[in-house]
Amino acid sequence: MSVLYEIPVELHSSRYRVMLGSELSTSIQSSELFQAASQIILVTNSTLEVLYSPFIELLFKEVTQAVVRVTLADGEHYKTWASLDKIHSAMLAAKCDRNCLVLAFGGGVVGDIAGFAAATYMRGVKFVQIPTTLLAQVDSSVGGKTAINHPLGKNMIGAFHQPSAVYADMALLQTLPKRELSAGIAEVIKHGLLADRALFDWLHLNMSALLAFNPTALLHVVKRSVEIKAKIVGEDETETGVRALLNLGHTFGHALEAVLGYGSWLHGEAVGCGLVLAGKLSQRLGMIHPTQVQKIEEVVASAHLPVRVPAEAPTQALLEAMLHDKKNQQGQLRFVVLEALGKATVQTVPLALAKEVIDKSR
Template sequence: MYCVKVELKERSYPIYIGEGLLSDPSVFPLKKLDKVMIVTNSTVAEYYLKLLTDTFVKIGCQVEYVLLPDGEQYKTLESLNLIFTALLKSNHGRDTTIVALGGGVIGDVAGYAAASYQRGVRFIQVPTTLLSQVDSSVGGKTAVNHELGKNMIGAFYQPTTVVVDTLTLKTLPKREVNAGLAEVIKYGAILDHSFFEWLETHIDDLVALDLQTLQHCIGHCCQIKADVVNRDETEKGDRALLNLGHTFGHAIEAHLGYGQWLHGEAIAVGMMMAAVLSEKLGHLSFNDVARLERLLAKANLPTVSPDGMTPDDYLPHMMRDKKVLAGKLRLVLLQSLGQAYIADNTDRQLVIDAINHCSQFD
C-alpha cells in the first residue's frame, strides 16, 4: 500500500493507494457510533456499496446512503439537493461524515454537499475511476455544473482522507479507463518530463490494467498533485498549471452537452490544441507535439475536435472559463514537455488557428 500525504497544516490528510482497501477498516478515520452518509450512483452501488457498508458496520458506524443518477449531466444543483434532502430526513448533524463512493462527478457533488451542509461536515473520498483516483479526488475542488459553464458553482473543501482501491478499476469500462489516462498524461506534460517518458514505455500496461503498474502510476500522480496543492491550495499560482487543455476541453463538454464526451476525452483534445498553440508561439517543438499525439492515441483517446465544432463554438465558452481575468483569456501552455506556463491574453487568431488545426474539417 502507498500512502501520499497532502500537507495543509491542521487540514492535512493521507491518500491511501492499494488493492482491497474498501474492505480495510484501518484506512477509514471512523469510530463506533459515527453517522455516515454514503453518496454514490446506481452503477457503482451495484459493485461496491455493500462492500463499503459492511466495512463501516464492522467499525460500528450508523450507515445510510443516497443514490444519484449516473453521468456528468447529473452534476447539478438538483443532485446536490437530493443529498441535502437525505441528510435532513435522517437528522444528520455537523458530526456526520459524507463518503463519496464513485468517480469525479460523485466526488465533486458529494464534496460540495459536505462543504455546504450545516456550513461544513467531514467527508471522505473513495474514488472508483482512474480519473478521480489520479486527479479529482485530491486537492479539495468541489463543484456542480451550470448549463453555461462547467464547475462554475462550488468551493475549495478538503477531504479528511482519500482511499484509492485499485481493484475498482477492474469493473471500470475501457472508455473510462482511457479517459482517466488523459489526466495521467497531463501530469507528465506539465511538470515531469521523466514521467512522460515512463508513460511512453508503460502506456500499454496501463491500458491493459496491470495493477502493479497502475499502483505506481496513481501514486506518482497523487504525489505530483499533492505537492502542487501544498504550495497553492486555492489556485492562485502553480495549481492553475493542472488545467492544461481544460479551457478547450470544458468548451467541448459544454457545447456538446455534459456527458456526451467523457471529461478525459475532451481534455485530450484540449491538450492537443494547447500543444499546437504552444508550437505556433515558438515554444514546443513539432516533435514534442507529435510525441504527445502518439501517446494520447496509444491511450485510445481522441486528438481531434468533435465533428463539426468550429472556433465560434469554442470561444464563447472559453471566455466564461474561471481562468479568464479582466476579460482576458488565460491558457495553460507548454514551453516543452514537462514544463508548463500560464499565458495571458494570447493572440485570438492564434487560438483560432490551433482549434482549426485540431478540427476534423481541417
C-alpha cells in the same frame, strides 16, 4: 490487502493522506476517522451501488454508528442542486450532527456533489473520498474542489473543501469501462507533460500495460499523479497561482465539451485533445519543437483518445466558449503552455493564435 503507499497532502487549512492500495474496505473501516464519526453517510450512484455491493457490505460490516445511504442517479446530468438537496435532506432526516462523516464512493460526479454536500452541511462536516474511476483517483478526489453544475455553467456553484482522507483502491478500477480508463489516462498524460518528463516517457513505453488494467501499471500512474497534484495543491490551495498549471489542456478541453454538448465526449477525451492543442499552441509560440508535439500526439492517440477537433465543433463556437471559461478574467485568453515536455507555464495568448491552432487541428 492493505495500504501500500500513503501520500501526504499538506495545506494551510488542513493536512490529509491519500492511501493507495487494493481491497481497502477493512483499512477504511478501521481508520480513526471512521471510528470517530457520529454518523456515516454513504453517497454513491445506482450503478456503483449494485456493482460494488460486496465492497460496500464489507465497509459497514462491523460499524456501530448509524449509516445513512444516499444513492444518486448515475451521470453528469444529475450533478445538480436536486442531488445535493437529496443528500442534505437525508442527513437532516437522520439528524446527522457536525461530527458525522460523508463518504463519497464513486467517480468525479459523486465526489464533487458529496464533497459539496459535506462543505455546506451545517457549514462543513468531514468527508472521505473513495474514488472508483481512474480520473477521480488521479485528479478530482485530491485537492478539495467540490461543485455542482448550474443551468448556466458547469461546476459554477461549489466550494473548496478538503477531504479528510482519500482511499484510492486499485481493485475498484478493474471493472472500469475501457473508454473511462482512457479518459483517466488523459489526466495522467497531463501530469507528465506539466511536471514530470519521466512519467510522460513511461507512458510512451507502457501504454499497453495500462490499457490492459495491469495493477502495477495503474498503481504507478496513480501514485505519481497524486504526488504531482499534492505538491501543486499544497503550494496553492485555492487556485490563485501555480495551481493554474493543472489546467493544461483544459481551456481547449472545456470548450470542446461545451460546444459538443456535455456527455458527447467524456471530460478526459476533451482533455486529451486539449493537450494536443496546447502542445501545438506552445509550438506556435516558439516554446517547443514540432517533434515534441508529434510525441504528445502519439501518446494521446495511443491511449485511444481523440487528437483532432471534430467538424461538429465550429472554431467560432470554441473561441466563444473559451472567452466564457471561469478561469479567464476580463476577456483575456489565458492558456497553460509548455516550455518543455515536463514543464508548463501560464501565458496570455491572442485570440487569433488560438483560432489558427484549432483550424490546423482538423
